[in-house]
Amino acid sequence: MSDARFIEALDIARYFDVSRPLVQRLIAREGRRTLKAVDGVSFTIPKGTTLSLVGESGCGKSTIARMMVGLYRPTRGEVVFDGRDLAEARGQAAQRRRMQMIFQDPYASLNPRWRVRDIVAEPIRAFHIARGDEVMERVGEALTQVGLSPLDGQKFPHEFSGGQRQRISIARALSSSPEFLVCDEPTSALDVSVQAQILNLMKELQQRLGLTYLFISHNLAVVRQVSDRIGVMYLGRIVENAPSEVLFGAPRHPYTRALMEAIPDLEMTGRIRVPVGGEVPSPIDPPSGCPFHPRCPLANDRCRAVRPEMLAAGATLVACHAVEEGREAQR
Amino acid sequence: MAAPLLEVRNLRVEFPTRRGILTALDDVSFSIEPGEILGVVGESGAGKSMTGAAIIGLLEPPGRIARGEILLNGRRIDALPYAELRRIRGREIGAIFQDPLTTLNPLYSVGQQLVETMTTHLPITPDEARRRAIGWLEQVGIPAAAQRIDAYPHEFSGGMRQRVVIALALCAEPKLIVADEPTTALDVSIQAQVIALLKTLARDKGTAMMLITHDMGVIAETADRVAVMYAGRIAEIGPVRQVVLHARHPYSQGLMGSIPPLDRRVERLAQIDGSMPRLTAIPPGCAYNPRCPKVFGRCLGDRPDLMDAGPTQAACWLYDNV
Numbered sequence A: 001m002s003d004a005r006f007i008e009a010l011d012i013a014r015y016f017d018v019s020r021p022l023v024q025r026l027i028a029r030e031g032r033r034t035l036k037a038v039d040g041v042s043f044t045i046p047k048g049t050t051l052s053l054v055g056e057s058g059c060g061k062s063t064i065a066r067m068m069v070g071l072y073r074p075t076r077g078e079v080v081f082d083g084r085d086l087a088e089a090r091g092q093a094a095q096r097r098r099m100q101m102i103f104q105d106p107y108a109s110l111n112p113r114w115r116v117r118d119i120v121a122e123p124i125r126a127f128h129i130a131r132g133d134e135v136m137e138r139v140g141e142a143l144t145q146v147g148l149s150p151l152d153g154q155k156f157p158h159e160f161s162g163g164q165r166q167r168i169s170i171a172r173a174l175s176s177s178p179e180f181l182v183c184d185e186p187t188s189a190l191d192v193s194v195q196a197q198i199l200n201l202m203k204e205l206q207q208r209l210g211l212t213y214l215f216i217s218h219n220l221a222v223v224r225q226v227s228d229r230i231g232v233m234y235l236g237r238i239v240e241n242a243p244s245e246v247l248f249g250a251p252r253h254p255y256t257r258a259l260m261e262a263i264p265d266l267e268m269t270g271r272i273r274v275p276v277g278g279e280v281p282s283p284i285d286p287p288s289g290c291p292f293h294p295r296c297p298l299a300n301d302r303c304r305a306v307r308p309e310m311l312a313a314g315a316t317l318v319a320c321h322a323v324e325e326g327r328e329a330q331r
Numbered sequence B: 001m002a003a004p005l006l007e008v009r010n011l012r013v014e015f016p017t018r019r020g021i022l023t024a025l026d027d028v029s030f031s032i033e034p035g036e037i038l039g040v041v042g043e044s045g046a047g048k049s050m051t052g053a054a055i056i057g058l059l060e061p062p063g064r065i066a067r068g069e070i071l072l073n074g075r076r077i078d079a080l081p082y083a084e085l086r087r088i089r090g091r092e093i094g095a096i097f098q099d100p101l102t103t104l105n106p107l108y109s110v111g112q113q114l115v116e117t118m119t120t121h122l123p124i125t126p127d128e129a130r131r132r133a134i135g136w137l138e139q140v141g142i143p144a145a146a147q148r149i150d151a152y153p154h155e156f157s158g159g160m161r162q163r164v165v166i167a168l169a170l171c172a173e174p175k176l177i178v179a180d181e182p183t184t185a186l187d188v189s190i191q192a193q194v195i196a197l198l199k200t201l202a203r204d205k206g207t208a209m210m211l212i213t214h215d216m217g218v219i220a221e222t223a224d225r226v227a228v229m230y231a232g233r234i235a236e237i238g239p240v241r242q243v244v245l246h247a248r249h250p251y252s253q254g255l256m257g258s259i260p261p262l263d264r265r266v267e268r269l270a271q272i273d274g275s276m277p278r279l280t281a282i283p284p285g286c287a288y289n290p291r292c293p294k295v296f297g298r299c300l301g302d303r304p305d306l307m308d309a310g311p312t313q314a315a316c317w318l319y320d321n322v
Helices: A022-028 A061-068 A116-126 A133-145 A150-154 A162-174 A192-209 A220-226 A244-249 A254-262 A301-305 A321-325 B048-056 B082-091 B110-121 B126-139 B158-170 B188-205 B216-222 B240-245 B250-257 B297-301
Strands: A007-017 A034-045 A050-054 A076-081 A099-102 A180-184 A212-217 A229-234 A237-243 A311-313 A316-318 B006-017 B020-032 B037-041 B064-072 B093-096 B176-180 B208-212 B225-230 B233-239 B307-309 B312-314
Touching (some): A007 A061, A034 A061, A034 A212, A034 A229, A034 A237, A050 A061, A050 A220, A061 A180, A061 A212, A099 A162, A116 A150, A116 A162, A133 A162, A192 A220, A229 A244, A229 A254, A237 A244, A237 A254, A254 B188, A311 A321, B020 B048, B020 B064, B020 B208, B037 B216, B048 B176, B048 B208, B082 B093, B082 B110, B093 B158, B110 B126, B158 B176, B158 B188, B188 B208, B188 B216, B208 B216, B216 B240, B225 B250, B240 B250
Parallel strands (some): A050 A229, A099 A180, A180 A212, B037 B208, B037 B225, B093 B176, B176 B208
Antiparallel strands (some): A007 A034, A007 A076, A229 A237, A311 A316, B006 B020, B233 B312, B307 B312
16 A cells, blocks of 8 residues: 555544433423534545644544544544555454554553553553563563663552653553554643653654654644644644645644744744634534634635635645635735 | 832741651742732642742641741731631732632632622622622623623633633732643633733732743743742742743753744754652752753752852852852
């Protein structure tokens, strides 16, 4: 299969039923309610590269992360993993071991009653990759790869700091020699100095092992450091998808611009920030047309009525009527 | 220079444990003037929140102030009896915490909570308090405040709830606000709104603020001065521009250097190796010496106090007799 389409999401969606219990629905005479956490998202990740998804809480980025490794089944659409349908690939251990996930909270994602060596060995044992002494050899290798010592395997998770625990999660993810890693906010629970350590480690591992990453974050500055391509999400959809440097050099979608505008300025250039007004609407009852229109300075009648499609504008894909009509420059 | 509103002198907080006494804060001294915003930054466990808690008088037992004093308007508040302290808390010191859900009482409407706070601390009638409560909600940017005042905390979104908490902290018109990670639980777009709000309100009312956060961007935008904390002590303190852009202490330099830049991509981020020592294992000499790239003999044995390092003060032997 071609490496350019190593991972593909084809119009994936995931709905959750958030209806109240039947009796209460009957009393209140209301219907079922659906939360469209992800509603029609497509992207491809070429082998050895990083795609990042950014957006505010509730935009659906973690739901996508879970769909990409098969923890959720898409309500609609298809995830293609190296030429195979993911649902089919998940059924085969040989395929399943090729993908792993790193979670946000290194305190919650490691079993406190297990020694580190058993945590890291779990994928090796589950996939019957090695047996006997070879298991511990591989554990030692994985720990060394993430900058820990093989001797740390005897300890329990509580003996480590947050940054070291995140290293353990990475070692666990690497122990089955995967090719695709889904990282859901891997550094947002960490302090900045430790965050830098983990980001450096992840980049180094990517170069050495040729890993493909789907990186989920809400922090644009972090995303800029690690991504080849970035998808900006809003209310269950990607509104802009562009190569990293293009996105930061010339953001097109009004929401992308607003996000960049909202980040506090460390250089203290005296730039005046214009905060985006309003809040993210509820995905249970999203606005008509373009979901961003209630907060958008460029919204017009068309935006309120018609949902914009993803259109190519140079290397960027963007879903915005104002960009399509050339109204963005007026701002 | 105006007289300081808050003065903390040689504050030391200890936790007696079965294995001996842990020193969580040691020799922390700083002051805040009226209308000034002091940012307090550092990694988790550095003692930022503990300093705030000691000032508000909310240290978790068995933690206790073992040495030093805290003065508000020249009056000692660190050893006050509980009833006295309650009068000061809310009236003279307002507090904003990270999680707005735990600050608000879920069983009372936001109006009831605002009115209760005001009638407790100010000589006004409940009707007057209610009128003012609507005014405060409007000031913090809650739309249709007159209708929303009778809503309960769960009926507000995260950003709105944090605004209610801010209104609650401000409504008795305290002279000092201790804000512990007030924007951390919020999304960036909401965070920008809340920061802008805190800044204008503090400036307009001349309220002094201690802003505790690990987000350097927030500090750079909001604070007048910054204190960088490490392992229970202040490593550096000075004007915000100097500390953020031209830090003197190697730890502040490392901390600022490890922030990923937004305006460019770097191949490798500057990182501080290792992690902050636990309270049980603070090394002798300067607590930062095992991680410091500029460490030399003296750092291993003697502990540096804050000393002048140009426009800032740094606890680092590099600046001795400069």
